[in-house]
Amino acid sequence: DAGVIQSPRHEVTEMGQEVTLRCKPISGHNSLFWYRQTMMRGLELLIYFNNNVPIDDSGMPEDRFSAKMPNASFSTLKIQPSEPRDSAVYFCASSSTRNEQFFGPGTRLTVL
């Protein structure tokens, strides 16, 4: 099994640009989670989906952030427009049980 796949692994962009992060969960997993990790705030849950439906987006920082899961094998996290304070590592995780999540390698985002 390839595990959770995220792309790109690194993204450098300029303030104001749109950024799209992608995630392919493990096949057969029905829950998908997006996290953000910074030194200041640690690991924060942004949003999670169950069976492709967004369940809790209370962690999404503001309207500039949006996430979609059009099918069971793909999800995107979009930031538009991006700001320097969005610089972080973004992780996607998937699970088939409620007490073990499998994390992807993360996308390191730098907004200049």
Place this chain on the structure above:
Amino acid sequence: GESVGLHLPTLSVQEGDNSIINCAYSNSASDYFIWYKQESGKGPQFIIDIRSNMDKRQGQRVTVLLNKTVKHLSLQIAATQPGDSAVYFCAENYYNQGGKLIFGQGTELSVKP
């Protein structure tokens, strides 16, 4: 300018010694508590979990202890190895909310050969 980040608590141990990593939690409504290991440049990796109605669970070289009275969780690693060097996070799991995880700050474990 450069932002000031939090400094993670650090635990330094000698190879072969036992390690104990501690975590305090705040919400008594958590269903499970989970320990994750994060190596540099990688995503967190599940180590072991414990249900909230248990006080001890053992895995391979790891033991998790839960004290609900003082809201304290610990991870014990026996015979610590250089490969155990990583940041360790405890997380509260809300089983009835789809397995939502709330992570603690993290502790950096450094193993000296």
